[in-house]
Structure formats: structure tokens, C-alpha cells
Amino acid sequence: MPSRQYATFEVADQLFGVDVAQVQEVLRFHEYTRVPLAPTSVGGLFNLRGQVIAAVDLRVQLGLPPRDLNVPAMNVIVSVDDEWVSLLVDRIGEVIELDDDAFEPPPDTLAGAYRNLIVGTFKLQDRLMLALDARRAADTTVPVPAQHSA
Amino acid sequence: MDELGDIIQEFLVESHENLDQLDRDLVALEQDPGSREMLSSIFRTIHTIKGTSGFLAFHRLETLTHAGESLLSRLRDGAQQMNPASADALLAMVDTVRTLLGSIEETGGEGDVDVESVIAQVQECIEDPSAPKAKPAAKAKKAAAPKAPAAEKAQVEAETEVEAEPEPVAEAEPEPEPVKAVKAAEPSPTAPPAAAHPAEETGQNARRSIAESSIRVDVDLLDTLMRLVGELVLTRNQIVRGVSEVSDPALVRTTQRLNLITSELQESVMKTRMQPIDHIWSKLPRVVRDLSGSLGKQVKLAMEGKETELDRSLLEAVKDPLTHLVRNAVDHGIETVEERVAKGKPGQGTLTLRAYHEGGHVIVEIKDDGAGIDVERVAQTALDRGVVTRDQLARMESREIIALVFQPGFSTAKKVTNVSGRGVGMDVVKTNIEQIGGAVDVDSTLGKGTTWRLTIPLTLAIIQALTVECGAERYAIPQVGVDELVFVDGQSGQAIEHVSGAPVYRLRGKLLPLVRLDETLGLPVRNSDRDVYIAVLQADGRRFGLVVDRVLNTEEIVVKPLTGRMKDVGVYAGATIVGDGKVALILDIPSLARRSHLAAEAAERAQLDHADTRPRGGSIERLLIAGIGERRVAIPLDMVTRLEEFPVERIERVGSREVVQYRDHILPVIRLASLLGCYDVSEGETVPAVVYTERGRSVALVVEQIVDIVEDHIESRSDLDDDGLTGSAVIQQRVTELLDVRRAILAADPRFYAEMSEITNSMVGA
Structure with a gap:
């Protein structure tokens, strides 16, 4: 049975996953250079072995208030269109292998910002994992429906 | 003649590369005699060498390659089949070509390299494909004869090869067998030149041959190198910063070395991408000639600093703006012969291109001795086009007004010519130059001429x-x-x-x-x-x-x-x-x-x-702040002619005084530290000095460091006087002593003012 590996992580107590093939590495980092005037979803820039990487605040992308960047955050570095982008998340989970037939399209009730970023859901034993579209998650040019003001 | 030299150089480099390829191709061809593709490629290579050698009048080379080409064309067209005999002949030809090239490289001429025997060998293959089989040994000897002394080693090789391949001989097939024998013997005619060549080189001089001294490198590789060096520069900066906080002399020394090596490496890698600006200048004489001709003007084009180098990608980016500026200068800058003569100028105008390095940038100047930019006309045009308002104009300096020509859509040409003034104006030049991180400005004197100055970074990446x-x-x-x-x-x-x-x-x-x-x-x-x-x-x-x-x-x-x-x-x-x-x-x-x-x-x-924007009350004074030990000393900027850095070892002693050789003069030096009674703690390799010149006499005041130049209202001043000072003031929150410059000067050169009739007190600081 075809299956796929997902790297999982948590944002606001919700479990998300992205295709493990897209993930370059995961690291904790805390010194971000803010980019004034950039969309709030751009958490900042940081230096990863000589490369300037943009960190995207997934909380903002999901329509939540931005995270406090003075507290170290976990970076899930994904490769999108040959470019490395970091997704800022709360906690890193395991890499799990899931059968494709456990996949379900996102529920119709899924609202707003979530809906744009989620490609599907997986029912795990005790919780739900939302499969994230890494490219859309990393795209900061799309205005996020404002649910909270920053 | 120089240009011809360049062409020959290029020809040699290219041919050497081609010959190496040819060797491999010929050998490969033997394995796969039918390969039309490979034959065509070989043919083209030989054809190229033939063409160029004809052009450069290397007749032996030309006849030789011509013979080879004839054989190759028959092979290519299928008129005859590739066989070992033809392969031998071709390889012999390639080797002789190489010998000829070696001779050209060393002596500039073809020397007396024997080409006849090889040509004969090649001809034989053409005339009668079966003929070589009949007298292989004789031919081999004949070819080998002229180069006998060097042949011995090759002979040995040939023999070992025969021994190593006993099978083909033993097989005794009627057709290929003798041919194989020829092949075995083949190195003897061909190897001598090859063997002789390196021997000659190592023997004569250690000079690297052209083929060895330059290689072609993939631009991607250079980009990667450049990127890596960039990373290294950053890491170096981090280490230098880190080390400045620790006090480990060994580490500091190592860091200095790292610093130096990194800088040199960076420079060297940058150089690999550098090309002289002449690459884009070389087309300009023609542009100027044609353009001035069609406009009935006489323009002499002078170029200075042709060899100034720029990153290749930048060179490309500068090409169009530069051409535009040159065309513009010929079209709008330089006047017609009649106009020039009427103004008392020589009929022939001069356009000078100058390139030089300055502070990490390359400056390219385009200077004409033409009419200059008419500030009034620029102002009027700017008004007409709504680029500026009358109010704004009223407050602009002429330099600022001239800079208006860089505004989009600006063209002051009285008539639109087919040359410039098509709206593709200076704004495009400016945009293009700014895109690569450069700047452009203009300086003009009406009636005297105009200078456009491009400031271009050395490289894009750093x-x-x-x-x-x-x-x-x-x-x-x-x-x-x-x-x-x-x-x-x-x-x-x-x-x-x-x-x-x-x-x-x-x-x-x-x-x-x-x-x-x-x-x-x-x-x-x-x-x-x-x-x-x-x-x-x-x-x-x-x-x-x-x-x-x-x-x-x-x-x-x-x-x-x-x-x-x-x-x-x-x-x-x-x-x-x-x-x-x-x-x-x-x-x-x-x-x-x-x-x-x-x-x-x-x-x-x-x-x-506020027409009067002078600050109210108090006089403003511009001061140079110098550091002497822990003290800060202010010197009025009027008393500063130049700031210099003198290497410590260049400061010499004359009697009890110190002097330094400066611009063909002996310059008296006074160390402010000793004048003011501080310890001289400077221990760098150079010392900063303030040079003051008046009526041809100069003195240098050596300080420990130049801190700043400030403007100050001299109000909060105390008369707290000390030897050599006129007082002190608070400048930049620090008590700063005001130097009695006159005294300092006299300490350095007691006769400084002696020959000047007037000594005014106004020179003394306040």
C-alpha cells in the first residue's frame, strides 16, 4: 500500500505535517533580524551557514497572533521552488509514515486561513494531523485574513 | 604589431587545446573508423588552423595542414576508408603542427621544421591508399631522419610497444598485418617532435608555455569560488571582531595573517573574473569616427587606463551607458569645426576616456572639451517640462541644475538628431548604472567642456x-x-x-x-x-x-x-x-x-x-579633532592643508629634529605628543599627520589618531591654559584642548613664519 512520510510539528496545539522530502532540516534558533515593513507573517531573517533564510511565522499564516520571537522557536526548513524557507513552529513531533488511504480531504468546516494551507487530514490514533501545503504556507505575499490584530 | 602579437597568442592557445583534442579524436577514430561525426570535427579543427596560419603567413603550417585537410576531406566524404596508415600520417601531421607551433611560440617564426616528409606521407595516403603498406619501414626512417637525435627514446618506446603486442604480428592476416607493423613502428616518425619538445623546453628555460600558463575555466566554477570567498570574508570579519575582544598575542597575530590572506584570496579570485575595460572601449573609436564624420565634426579620441579591470558582468552592464555617453559627447558636447574655430579653440575636439581605481571603485570619466552644459538652458528646459518649479530652481546651485539632465524625459538637444535625443536620455544611463550599485555625475563648464563620471563597484557580490x-x-x-x-x-x-x-x-x-x-x-x-x-x-x-x-x-x-x-x-x-x-x-x-x-x-x-540660515550668535568653527594619548586636541580646519599617513620608518632625523620626505621636499615633523608632554604611545606602522602648507612651506604635525571633524560654536570655552594650547572647550561631550597651532608650527620649523612679512594672530586658532 502506498504510503508517505510526514514530518510533524505543532502550532497552537494543532498537529501539522509536511512531506518529509520537502524538509531540509529542523533547528532551534532565536536571533532573527526583523524586516520592518514586511508582512507580519515574515518573522525575520537569519543566517544558516552563510545563507540568508526567511522565517515565516506559521501562527500569522494561520490567522493567529504573531509569536514572540524573543522566545526561541523551532524552525522547520523546507525547500520551496529551490529556495529554503523556514516555518516557525511551536514544537517538533515525530516523522510518521501514513498510508495514503488514511488521507481525507480537508473538512468543509475548516475555516479561513487554515483552509488555504491545508491539503488534507489524517486521522491518527488519538488526534488529527493536518497536512500542510509547504509552498502556500511559505508564501507571505498572500494577505492573511485578519482575525486578530497584531 | 602588438595586436598581431595578441592574435598569435590566442591562436597558439587555441591550437594547443585543439591539438590535444585532435590526438584523442584520431586515436578514437581508429577504433571507430566510420564515425563521420568525428571526422568532421577533426576536419574542422585542422581547417581552422589552416585558415589562421594562412592569415598569419605561417606558410609551412599552412601547406602542412592543407595536405592533412585534403586527406581528411576524402576520409570524411567516404572517398577512402580510414586505415592505420592514414591514422599514422595524420598523427604525424598533428605532431609536426605541434612542433611548428612550439617554434612559433619560442621564436615567433616557423624555424626550419621539416614538413616535406610528413606532407609526402600524407600525400601517399591520398594518392594510393595501399601504397604505404609497401614501404612502411623506409618511410618511417625517412620521417625520423631529420630529428634523429631525439628519436632514441621514442624508438625504445616503439620497440616495447612491438613487444607488448606480439599477437597482431603473429596472426599474419594478409591485409591488416603489415599495417599493424606500421602502427607498431609508428611512434618513431611521430614521437620525435613530441619527445623533443618538452626536452627543449626544460632545457632552454623554465618559462611556461602558453598552453600551460592559461586554462579555460567554467564561469559557474568561478561564481562558486566567488561565493565561497564571500563566505570566507564574512567569517574573517567575525573572527576579527571576536579576537579584538581577547588579548592573546598569538591569536591576534594569526588573525592578522588570516585577515591578510583572506584579502589576498578575495582579490585574486576577483581578478579571475576581471577583464580590462578595453574590451568595451575598443569599439568606441569606430563609433566616434563614424558619428563625428556624419556630423561634420573632428574628434580625437584619447584613452587612458585601458588596462583598468572590471568584473566581467559589470563590464557588460556598463557598455551601453558608456556608448551612450560617448555618442552624446560627440553629438551634443563637441562643436562643429567652424564653431570651435570661432571660439578660438582648435578645430579638432578631444574626447578623453579615463578609467582608474579609487577607493574600491572604478571611475570612468568621459571628458570632452566641447561647449559645456548651458545651465540657463537646462533650467529653462526643466521648467518647460515641469521637472522643477520656479521656486525650486531659484534655490538650486548650478551643479544641482546640471544634474537635472538625469531626470526622466530630459533632453536639451536643440534639434532631435538620429544620434541621441530620442528620449533615451541620461535618465536611462543613470538607471542602468545605479542598477549595478554605481553612480553617475556630471561636471561642466560652459565653453570649456563637460566631464561625465561613472563610479562603478569593482564587483557585484562584495x-x-x-x-x-x-x-x-x-x-x-x-x-x-x-x-x-x-x-x-x-x-x-x-x-x-x-x-x-x-x-x-x-x-x-x-x-x-x-x-x-x-x-x-x-x-x-x-x-x-x-x-x-x-x-x-x-x-x-x-x-x-x-x-x-x-x-x-x-x-x-x-x-x-x-x-x-x-x-x-x-x-x-x-x-x-x-x-x-x-x-x-x-x-x-x-x-x-x-x-x-x-x-x-x-x-x-x-x-x-529664512533666507539667512546662518545660526544665530557665536561663530561656527570647523575643527579637526585629533587624539593624543587620552587627550583630544582640536585644530582649526583652516590650518589643515592635508591629512597624511606616514610610514614610521620614513621619518628620519636631521640633528635633533625629525623630518620626512614629502613630495620632493623635506618636511619638518613635530610630534604633538612630545610638544604637549604626553607619552608617544603610537606603535602602528604608520602615523597620521596633519600637513599645513603656507606659501610653499609645509610642516607636519604627527598625531596619534584623527578622531573627527566637527562644527562647533566656540562658546563654552575655558581659558584653562596649558603649554602649547590656547584653551579648551567641550566638543562632543568631551573636554577638548584647542591647539596653539602657531606654536606647534614654530616648534617644528622655527623659520616657518620668518620669511613671511605678516603674521596674523588670526591664525592662532580662534
């Missing part, structure tokens, strides 16, 4: 930048746009003023519009306007001050492009990694300048309202 701090973050400002730095000292009563709500600063009596970086970036705005720095920037022909919290330093930074999402913000030109490894954003000066537009207008209105 730039000089000023790092500043604002809020919690650091930002980098490309050095090319920075004119000067001003510290707004809260203590001395200087302040940022506001007119119509827009911040301005009085810079030497003129109002400078300000842009607050914190405000522009939407950061929390600091309350105090005191103790901030103003970076005076220039962009789009507009000067403005950028207010930042702190100026950190000037360093070389590696520009990292920003992704689209950040570029859209519009204020950033890129990002870089600074000394401590953090990312800093590079500010885009032109876009900041556009944001300064509103401030500028307010400042202009204010300038008009």
Missing part, C-alpha cells in the same frame, strides 16, 4: 558599506551613496529642527532634509533628537540626511539577494551577514530618497522663508 544601528537592528548602507557623516551632539546645542513638521538639519549653513530611519521603517520612534547620527546620502540628484541611532563602521559586505517577498517592501536592496553572524538588511538609498521627497520640499520652502 561592496563597501556603512553599517548603522537603528532600533535593535543593524542596517547596511552602500558606501557609494554616502557623502559624509554628521554627529548631532546634544551637548553642543546642535539640533534637528523642524520646518512645517519635516525634520531638517543645518549643514554648513544649508538646510538638509532628513529622513528618520526609525520612522520610515515604522519602528518605535525615539523621543530625543540628540546624540544621533546623520548619514548624508546622495541619490537621484538629491542630498538628504538619514537619521540613525548609531554609526558602527565601514566594512566589506557580501550582498545576498532578497527573495521577491522582501523586495516588494521597496526599501531593501538586499541582505548581508555582518561580523557577528547576524543578518543585516541593506538599505536601498534611491527608494529612501524618494521617501525624502516630502521632507525635501518642506526644507526648500523653509530655506526660502
Whole structure:
């Protein structure tokens, strides 16, 4: 049975996953250079072995208030269109292998910002994992429906 | 003649490469005799050599390759089959070509290399494909004969080869067998030149041959190298910063070496991408000739600094703007012969191109001795086109007015010619140059001529930048746009003023519009306007001050492009990694300048309202602040002719005095430290010195360091007098002693004023 590996992580107590093939590495980092005037979803820039990487605040992308960047955050570095982008998340989970037939399209009730970023859901034993579209998650040019003001 | 030399050089390099390929191809061809493709490739190579050698009048080479070409064309067209005999003949030909090239390289001529025997060998293959089989040994001997001495080694090789391949001989097939024998013997005719060649070289001189001294390298590889060196520069910066905080002499020394090596490496790698500017200049004489001819003008084109090198990619980017400026100078700058003669100028105009290095940039000047730019006409045109308002014009200096020609859609040509003035004006030149991080400005004297000056970075990847701090973050400002730095000292009563709500600063009596970086970036705005720095920037022909919290330093930074999402913000030109490894954003000066537009207008209105912008009360004085030990000493800027750095070992002693050789003169030197009774603790390799010159006499005042140049109201002054001082004042929050310059000068050169009839007290500081 075809299956796929997902790297999982948590944002606001919700479990998300992205295709493990897209993930370059995961690291904790805390010194971000803010980019004034950039969309709030751009958490900042940081230096990863000589490369300037943009960190995207997934909380903002999901329509939540931005995270406090003075507290170290976990970076899930994904490769999108040959470019490395970091997704800022709360906690890193395991890499799990899931059968494709456990996949379900996102529920119709899924609202707003979530809906744009989620490609599907997986029912795990005790919780739900939302499969994230890494490219859309990393795209900061799309205005996020404002649910909270920053 | 030189050009011909270049052509021959290129020909040799290319041919050597081709011959190596040819060797491999020929051998491969033997394995796969039917390969039409390979035959064509070989044919083309030989054909190229033949063509060029004919052009360069190397007749032996030409006849030889011609013979080879004839055989190859038969083989290619299928008129005869490739066989070992023809392969031998061709390989022999290739070797002889190589010998000829070697001779050309060393002596410039073909020498007396024997080509006849090889040509004969090749001809035989053509005339009668079966003939060579009949007398292989004889032919081999014949070919080998002229080069007998060197042949021995090859002979041995040939023999071992025979021994190593006993099978084909034993097989005794009627057709191929003798041929195989020929093949075995083959190295004897062909090897001698090959063997002789290296022997000659090592024997004669160790000079590297052309083929060895240059290689072709993939540009991608160079880019990778460049990128890696960029990383190294950053890492170096981090280490240098880190080491400055520890006091381990060994580590400091090692770091200095690392610093040096990195700089040299960076320079060398940059050089691999460098090409002389002549590459783009070489087309200009023709452009000037044709253009001046069609306009009935006489123009002499002079070029200085042809060999000045620029990064290849930048060279391409500069080509069009440069051509445009040259065409413009011929079209609009230089007058017709009659006009020139009428003005008392020589009928022939001169257009001078000059390229040189200056402060990490390459400057390219395009200078004509033509009519110059008519400020009045520029002003009128700018008015007509609505580029400026009459009010604005009234307050502009002529230099600023001339700079209006860079505004979009500006052309002052009286008539639109087919040459320039098609709306593709100076604004395009400016945009193109600014795109590569450069700048363009113009200087013109009516009736005398015009000079356009392009300032181009040496390379795109690494730039000089000023790092500043604002809020919690650091930002980098490309050095090319920075004119000067001003510290707004809260203590001395200087302040940022506001007119119509827009911040301005009085810079030497003129109002400078300000842009607050914190405000522009939407950061929390600091309350105090005191103790901030103003970076005076220039962009789009507009000067403005950028207010930042702190100026950190000037360093070389590696520009990292920003992704689209950040570029859209519009204020950033890129990002870089600074000394401590953090990312800093590079500010885009032109876009900041556009944001300064509103401030500028307010400042202009204010300038008009307050015609007298001189500060009230107190006299402003510009002072050079020098550090001597822990003390700070101020020297009036009027008393500073030049600032110099003298190597310590160049300071010599004459009697009890110290002197230094300076511009063909002996310059008396006084160390301010000893004059003021401090310990001289400077121990660098060079010492900074203030040189003062008056009526041909100069003295040098050696200080420990040059700290700053400030403007100050000399009010808060005490008469706390000390030997050699006229008093002290608080400048930049520090007590600063005012030097009695006259005394210092006399200490260095007691006769300094003796021959001057008037000694005015006004020279003494205040």
C-alpha cells in the first residue's frame, strides 16, 4: 500500500505535517533580524551557514497572533521552488509514515486561513494531523485574513 | 604589431587545446573508423588552423595542414576508408603542427621544421591508399631522419610497444598485418617532435608555455569560488571582531595573517573574473569616427587606463551607458569645426576616456572639451517640462541644475538628431548604472567642456558599506551613496529642527532634509533628537540626511539577494551577514530618497522663508579633532592643508629634529605628543599627520589618531591654559584642548613664519 512520510510539528496545539522530502532540516534558533515593513507573517531573517533564510511565522499564516520571537522557536526548513524557507513552529513531533488511504480531504468546516494551507487530514490514533501545503504556507505575499490584530 | 602579437597568442592557445583534442579524436577514430561525426570535427579543427596560419603567413603550417585537410576531406566524404596508415600520417601531421607551433611560440617564426616528409606521407595516403603498406619501414626512417637525435627514446618506446603486442604480428592476416607493423613502428616518425619538445623546453628555460600558463575555466566554477570567498570574508570579519575582544598575542597575530590572506584570496579570485575595460572601449573609436564624420565634426579620441579591470558582468552592464555617453559627447558636447574655430579653440575636439581605481571603485570619466552644459538652458528646459518649479530652481546651485539632465524625459538637444535625443536620455544611463550599485555625475563648464563620471563597484557580490544601528537592528548602507557623516551632539546645542513638521538639519549653513530611519521603517520612534547620527546620502540628484541611532563602521559586505517577498517592501536592496553572524538588511538609498521627497520640499520652502540660515550668535568653527594619548586636541580646519599617513620608518632625523620626505621636499615633523608632554604611545606602522602648507612651506604635525571633524560654536570655552594650547572647550561631550597651532608650527620649523612679512594672530586658532 502506498504510503508517505510526514514530518510533524505543532502550532497552537494543532498537529501539522509536511512531506518529509520537502524538509531540509529542523533547528532551534532565536536571533532573527526583523524586516520592518514586511508582512507580519515574515518573522525575520537569519543566517544558516552563510545563507540568508526567511522565517515565516506559521501562527500569522494561520490567522493567529504573531509569536514572540524573543522566545526561541523551532524552525522547520523546507525547500520551496529551490529556495529554503523556514516555518516557525511551536514544537517538533515525530516523522510518521501514513498510508495514503488514511488521507481525507480537508473538512468543509475548516475555516479561513487554515483552509488555504491545508491539503488534507489524517486521522491518527488519538488526534488529527493536518497536512500542510509547504509552498502556500511559505508564501507571505498572500494577505492573511485578519482575525486578530497584531 | 602588438595586436598581431595578441592574435598569435590566442591562436597558439587555441591550437594547443585543439591539438590535444585532435590526438584523442584520431586515436578514437581508429577504433571507430566510420564515425563521420568525428571526422568532421577533426576536419574542422585542422581547417581552422589552416585558415589562421594562412592569415598569419605561417606558410609551412599552412601547406602542412592543407595536405592533412585534403586527406581528411576524402576520409570524411567516404572517398577512402580510414586505415592505420592514414591514422599514422595524420598523427604525424598533428605532431609536426605541434612542433611548428612550439617554434612559433619560442621564436615567433616557423624555424626550419621539416614538413616535406610528413606532407609526402600524407600525400601517399591520398594518392594510393595501399601504397604505404609497401614501404612502411623506409618511410618511417625517412620521417625520423631529420630529428634523429631525439628519436632514441621514442624508438625504445616503439620497440616495447612491438613487444607488448606480439599477437597482431603473429596472426599474419594478409591485409591488416603489415599495417599493424606500421602502427607498431609508428611512434618513431611521430614521437620525435613530441619527445623533443618538452626536452627543449626544460632545457632552454623554465618559462611556461602558453598552453600551460592559461586554462579555460567554467564561469559557474568561478561564481562558486566567488561565493565561497564571500563566505570566507564574512567569517574573517567575525573572527576579527571576536579576537579584538581577547588579548592573546598569538591569536591576534594569526588573525592578522588570516585577515591578510583572506584579502589576498578575495582579490585574486576577483581578478579571475576581471577583464580590462578595453574590451568595451575598443569599439568606441569606430563609433566616434563614424558619428563625428556624419556630423561634420573632428574628434580625437584619447584613452587612458585601458588596462583598468572590471568584473566581467559589470563590464557588460556598463557598455551601453558608456556608448551612450560617448555618442552624446560627440553629438551634443563637441562643436562643429567652424564653431570651435570661432571660439578660438582648435578645430579638432578631444574626447578623453579615463578609467582608474579609487577607493574600491572604478571611475570612468568621459571628458570632452566641447561647449559645456548651458545651465540657463537646462533650467529653462526643466521648467518647460515641469521637472522643477520656479521656486525650486531659484534655490538650486548650478551643479544641482546640471544634474537635472538625469531626470526622466530630459533632453536639451536643440534639434532631435538620429544620434541621441530620442528620449533615451541620461535618465536611462543613470538607471542602468545605479542598477549595478554605481553612480553617475556630471561636471561642466560652459565653453570649456563637460566631464561625465561613472563610479562603478569593482564587483557585484562584495561592496563597501556603512553599517548603522537603528532600533535593535543593524542596517547596511552602500558606501557609494554616502557623502559624509554628521554627529548631532546634544551637548553642543546642535539640533534637528523642524520646518512645517519635516525634520531638517543645518549643514554648513544649508538646510538638509532628513529622513528618520526609525520612522520610515515604522519602528518605535525615539523621543530625543540628540546624540544621533546623520548619514548624508546622495541619490537621484538629491542630498538628504538619514537619521540613525548609531554609526558602527565601514566594512566589506557580501550582498545576498532578497527573495521577491522582501523586495516588494521597496526599501531593501538586499541582505548581508555582518561580523557577528547576524543578518543585516541593506538599505536601498534611491527608494529612501524618494521617501525624502516630502521632507525635501518642506526644507526648500523653509530655506526660502529664512533666507539667512546662518545660526544665530557665536561663530561656527570647523575643527579637526585629533587624539593624543587620552587627550583630544582640536585644530582649526583652516590650518589643515592635508591629512597624511606616514610610514614610521620614513621619518628620519636631521640633528635633533625629525623630518620626512614629502613630495620632493623635506618636511619638518613635530610630534604633538612630545610638544604637549604626553607619552608617544603610537606603535602602528604608520602615523597620521596633519600637513599645513603656507606659501610653499609645509610642516607636519604627527598625531596619534584623527578622531573627527566637527562644527562647533566656540562658546563654552575655558581659558584653562596649558603649554602649547590656547584653551579648551567641550566638543562632543568631551573636554577638548584647542591647539596653539602657531606654536606647534614654530616648534617644528622655527623659520616657518620668518620669511613671511605678516603674521596674523588670526591664525592662532580662534
